[in-house]
Amino acid sequence: MLYRESGQYKTSYTDDQAIFPLKQDRWLMAIALVIAFVVIPLTSSEYMLEAVIIPFLIFALAAIGLNLLAGYCGQISLGTGGFMAVGGYTAYKLTTSLPDMNMIIVFLLSGVAAAFVGIMFGIPSLRIKGFYLAVATLAAQFFLQWLFNKVEWFYNYNPSGTITAPPREMFGFVVTGPHATAEARYMITLVVVAVLALVAKNLTRGHIGRSWMAIRDMDIAAEIIGIRPLHAKLSAFAISSFYCGVAGSLFVFTWLGSVETEAFNINLSFQVLFMVIIGGLGSILGSFIGAAFITAVPILLTNAPQFFGFNLPIDLQKHFEVMIFGVLIIFFVIVEPHGLARLWQITKEKLRLWPFPY
Amino acid sequence: MNETRNIGDTLLKVDNISLSFGGVKAITGVSLEIREREICAIIGPNGAGKTSMLNVINGFYHPQEGTITFGGEVRKQMRPHLAAAGGIARTFQNVALFTGMSTLDNIMTGRNLKMKKNFLWQALNIGPARKEELEHREFVEHIIDFLEIEAIRKTPVGRLPYGLQKRVELGRALAAEPKLLLLDEPMAGMNVEEKEDMCRFILDTNDEFGTTIGLIEHDMGVVMDLSDHVVVLDHGEKIADGVPDVVRADQNVIDAYLGVAHD
Numbered sequence: 001m002l003y004r005e006s007g008q009y010k011t012s013y014t015d016d017q018a019i020f021p022l023k024q025d026r027w028l029m030a031i032a033l034v035i036a037f038v039v040i041p042l043t044s045s046e047y048m049l050e051a052v053i054i055p056f057l058i059f060a061l062a063a064i065g066l067n068l069l070a071g072y073c074g075q076i077s078l079g080t081g082g083f084m085a086v087g088g089y090t091a092y093k094l095t096t097s098l099p100d101m102n103m104i105i106v107f108l109l110s111g112v113a114a115a116f117v118g119i120m121f122g123i124p125s126l127r128i129k130g131f132y133l134a135v136a137t138l139a140a141q142f143f144l145q146w147l148f149n150k151v152e153w154f155y156n157y158n159p160s161g162t163i164t165a166p167p168r169e170m171f172g173f174v175v176t177g178p179h180a181t182a183e184a185r186y187m188i189t190l191v192v193v194a195v196l197a198l199v200a201k202n203l204t205r206g207h208i209g210r211s212w213m214a215i216r217d218m219d220i221a222a223e224i225i226g227i228r229p230l231h232a233k234l235s236a237f238a239i240s241s242f243y244c245g246v247a248g249s250l251f252v253f254t255w256l257g258s259v260e261t262e263a264f265n266i267n268l269s270f271q272v273l274f275m276v277i278i279g280g281l282g283s284i285l286g287s288f289i290g291a292a293f294i295t296a297v298p299i300l301l302t303n304a305p306q307f308f309g310f311n312l313p314i315d316l317q318k319h320f321e322v323m324i325f326g327v328l329i330i331f332f333v334i335v336e337p338h339g340l341a342r343l344w345q346i347t348k349e350k351l352r353l354w355p356f357p358y
Numbered sequence: 359m360n361e362t363r364n365i366g367d368t369l370l371k372v373d374n375i376s377l378s379f380g381g382v383k384a385i386t387g388v389s390l391e392i393r394e395r396e397i398c399a400i401i402g403p404n405g406a407g408k409t410s411m412l413n414v415i416n417g418f419y420h421p422q423e424g425t426i427t428f429g430g431e432v433r434k435q436m437r438p439h440l441a442a443a444g445g446i447a448r449t450f451q452n453v454a455l456f457t458g459m460s461t462l463d464n465i466m467t468g469r470n471l472k473m474k475k476n477f478l479w480q481a482l483n484i485g486p487a488r489k490e491e492l493e494h495r496e497f498v499e500h501i502i503d504f505l506e507i508e509a510i511r512k513t514p515v516g517r518l519p520y521g522l523q524k525r526v527e528l529g530r531a532l533a534a535e536p537k538l539l540l541l542d543e544p545m546a547g548m549n550v551e552e553k554e555d556m557c558r559f560i561l562d563t564n565d566e567f568g569t570t571i572g573l574i575e576h577d578m579g580v581v582m583d584l585s586d587h588v589v590v591l592d593h594g595e596k597i598a599d600g601v602p603d604v605v606r607a608d609q610n611v612i613d614a615y616l617g618v619a620h621d
Contacts, residue, residue, distance in 0.1 A: 013495045014488075202483040206491060207466075207473040210459070214467050217456035224416060225534065226442025226471040235477070282458065 003351040019201055036190055041183050049182040050255075056295045057186075057193045058250045063275040063287035064200050065243025070273075071281035072204055073236035074216030075125050076133055079140030080272045082121075083241045084248030085264035086114040086144060089154050091249035092163040095176075096156055103168050103175060107192060107249050114245020115238040117144070122237025126230060141269055149261040164258040176253045185254040192250065196243060201284050203239065212236050213282070244272075278332055280339025289340040293332075298325055363586065366394030368427075369570050370538055375414055375424035377407075377594075384410040385421070385594045392538065397564055397571045399581045402591035403614060408574045409451060411591065412540050415572070416448060417441045429537070442471055445537035449527045449544060451574075457516035461526050464515055465501055468533030469494045501529050504566075505559060521552040528559060532567075539563065540572045545580060553577065557584060582606065590614065 003024055010016045020026045040053060062080060070076050090110035094101060121140040125133050148154045155163050167177025174180045175188045203209050214222035215232045223229060252259050271294060279290020301321040305312050312320070336343045370392040377385040385407045392398045400408050413419040415426065417436030426433050429444055447468075456464050473494060479487035502508055505525050510518060515526055524544060531539055544560065545553045557580060563569050575581050581588060582602045590598040590605060592614040598605045605611055 013492050013499075017491065017495065199481040202481055203477065206480040206483070206487060207470050208477050208480055210463055210467045211470055213459055213463070214456050214470075217458050218454045220418075221450065221454035221456070222467075223418075223438040224442060224448055225468055225530070226439050227467075228439050239477075 002354065003348050005352070017205075019205070033194075036194070041186060044186075046182045049186050052296060052299055054182070054186055054189055054255045056291055057189045058247050058255055059272065059275060059295055060288045060291035061193045061196060061250065062244050062247035062272045063279060063291045064197060064284060065240045065247060066272050067276045067279075067281065067284070067287045068200060068204070068212070068243065069236050069240035070276055071283065071286075072209060072216065073212035073233060073240075075122070075233060075236060076130065077137040077140075077237075077240070078134050078266070078269050078273065079118075079121055079137040079144070080244050081264045081266060081268035082141040082144035083114045083118055083244035084251060084268065085148055085261065086117045086241075087111060087245030087248030088252040088259065088264065089148050089163065090114070090245070091253060092165070093154065093156075095166055095168060095253075099166070099168075103170055103188070103253070104192075107246050107253075110249040111242040111246040114248065115242040118237045118241025118244075119234050122234050122241075125233045125237065138266075141266055145261050145264060148264075162258050162260050163252060165253040176257075178257060180254075189250055189254045192246065196246065197284060197288075200243070204284065208235065216282075274329070278329065278339060280341030283339065283341035285344070286339050286341030289344070293340065297328060301325060363395070365396045365586065368392070369394045369429070370415065370572075371427040372411075372415065373425045373427065375411075375421045375426070377410060377414060377419055377421040383594055384419075385414070385591075387424075388591065388594070388596045389424075390589050390596065390599065392570060392572055393587075394570055395564070395568050396586040397560070397573060397584050399573045399575060399585035399588045400591060401575065401578075401581055401588060405593075406591040407594040408591055409542055410594075412448060412542055412572070412574065415441070415540065416446060442534065445534070446540065447531035447534045447536035447538075448540035449524070449531050449542060451542040451546065453520070453523045453527055455515045455523055455527055455530070458514065460512050460514055461507060461518070461529075462498065462502070462511045464526055465498045465529045465533045466494060468530040469498065471534060498533055501532050504532075504562070505529050521548055521555075524548070524552075524556065525559070528556075528563075532563065532569075535567075536569060538570045538572060542574050543576065544573070545575060545577055553580065560584060 003022070005022055008023055010021065015021065020029055040049075044053065062084060065083075066077060066080050087110040090113040091106050094106045094109060095103075117140070121137060124136040128136060149161070155161055165176045167174055167179055169175065170188065173184045175184045204212075211222070211227045211232045214225065214227055215229060219229060222232070248264070251263075256263065275290035275294045276287060277290070278293055279288070280286025298321060301324055302317070305317055332340065368391050372391075373389050375385055375388050376383070388407070388411065390400075400411060402408050410419060414421050415436065417438045417440060420435040426436050428436070428441075428446065431444075456467060459467070473490055479485060502511060505528065507522065507525055507529065510522060510526075515523060518526065528541070528544065541560070545556050548556065560571060560573070561584065564571055573581075573585065585602060587600065588598070588602050588605045589596060590608070590611050597610040597614060598608045
């Protein structure tokens with residue numbers, strides 16, 4: 001009953017092609033946006049924003065990026081961390097050499113830089129597929145990490161080898177650097193992520209998205225139709241890396257503030273890949289759910305024992321946390337191999353009739 | 359029948375094509391012509407080189423010898439995207455749909471070549487990109503009506519039964535508004551009713567859109583009824599070419615299908 005579409009007539013193709021053709025979905029989205037833009041900044045503590053919500057948004061953006069490539073175009077990549085590093089270091093070089101540049105432009109340009117690097121490392125995808133491609137993209141991960149560590153120019157010859165976000169203002173607020181409030185950093189992250197998520201949704205619904213999915217599902221038939229694998233695959237690599245690059249610059253500028261190359265190591269790539277797989281390949285919503293799962297569950301598990309009044313030794317608690325987290329991942333992958341987004345889809349279908357059996 | 363059929367000039371001419379994979383000769387010196395607005399059947403026993411011939415026309419296989427003339431241009435070899443841009447569409451023997459996408463999206467993908475708006479418009483989904491999308495949606499809806507698949511518009515094609523999948527695949531090929539439509543065994547594995555439906559769609563396509571059709575089929579009843587002209591291949595060579603009645607009576611064809619007595 002909750003998800004009934006009866007009575008919602010669509011009289012034009014415009015209505016039928018809307019992002020959320022159902023009234024219920026539009027309401028849910030509106031509520032989510034109100035919570036994100038109004039409720040969270042007013043009510044959340046600094047710790048909550050710093051430790052949970054900002055990283056969730058940034059990881060969601062990186063997961064969208066990888067999802068465009070792996071979920072929509074079917075090209076597996078393990079270079080996410082490397083592409084995020086390109087974004088982070090580009091943003092750092094841009095802000096330090098051109099101090100007056102608008103931060104939004106910095107974020108976009110860091111995405112563009114990552115897109116070019118992505119195209120370069122996407123070239124092997126024209127020849128190899130599947131696991132072999134995954135291994136080839138590992139080269140991007142290791143090479144880029146090595147490059148940013150080795151060439152001192154990238155971190156402005158700083159002896160500690162770290163890059164630190166300089167303080168920059170937007171609309172009179174300090175949005176980056178050590179003195180920026182969590183709220184300001186949250187808002188700028190939110191705006192970037194929300195806009196880019198909408199763009200991703202639009203891209204996947206149009207002919208570009210369809211050409212990616214065609215390559216994913218049946219590349220021979222796609223070629224017959226006139227889709228050129230070169231264009232489709234490299235554009236997927238470019239746009240995916242753009243998202244990862246922007247996520248990488250946010251990672252440095254609005255979340256951590258100061259990082260070493262080690263922050264962009266292979267673990268980061270795997271983490272984003274898990275988000276995509278658990279959230280759901282080929283789903284923008286799934287990227288958000290996956291990112292929420294991977295970033296929020298460990299924190300919940302950390303806080304759960306105190307909440308229930310247990311006092312476990314800290315090392316034992318840490319072990320439990322890892323074990324339970326692992327079990328949960330296995331559980332969800334077995335229950336729904338198509339990801340949590342699919343689970344949500346099934347729930348919605350059930351809710352059409354609920355509480356009646358048919 | 360021919361006087362009412364309004365068959366035009368040669369649309370596709372394959373001249374003296376030879377294709378081999380290493381030592382295996384798939385096609386040897388085959389020439390054939392398909393004329394505008396006709397239905398041409400390519401038949402032959404298994405392994406005769408029929409599908410290889412379609413792959414050559416499509417640009418998947420690159421023949422070692424011979425030329426392909428399509429729409430006035432002579433080529434040594436075809437390329438898939440050139441074939442698609444020139445107006446050659448095809449379906450596959452074993453259905454090759456995009457299983458993760460809905461029927462509507464599959465057919466919309468068929469129009470990809472006609473959608474030109476760049477990705478900045480697409481990203482914002484405003485103005486030209488949106489208008490373009492709606493125009494193509496309208497065209498695709500005509501095809502959906504034509505093929506009587508309205509009810510499965512939003513269903514992922516992976517879930518559809520075989521007969522409907524074949525129909526969606528035909529829809530995807532039609533979406534490109536092809537000049538030449540190549541059908542690789544469109545009726546394989548179908549029951550009588552499904553075959554009748556498919557025949558009707560093929561004839562209607564030919565009749566209403568004036569599409570030239572090249573067809574591979576094993577059901578001789580269908581072939582003889584539908585086609586204006588039949589080409590018979592055997593062991594990679596052409597053994598007969600002509601109107602159905604002539605081909606049916608050809609001794610070489612009978613031998614190829616029934617075998618020759620060795621005594």
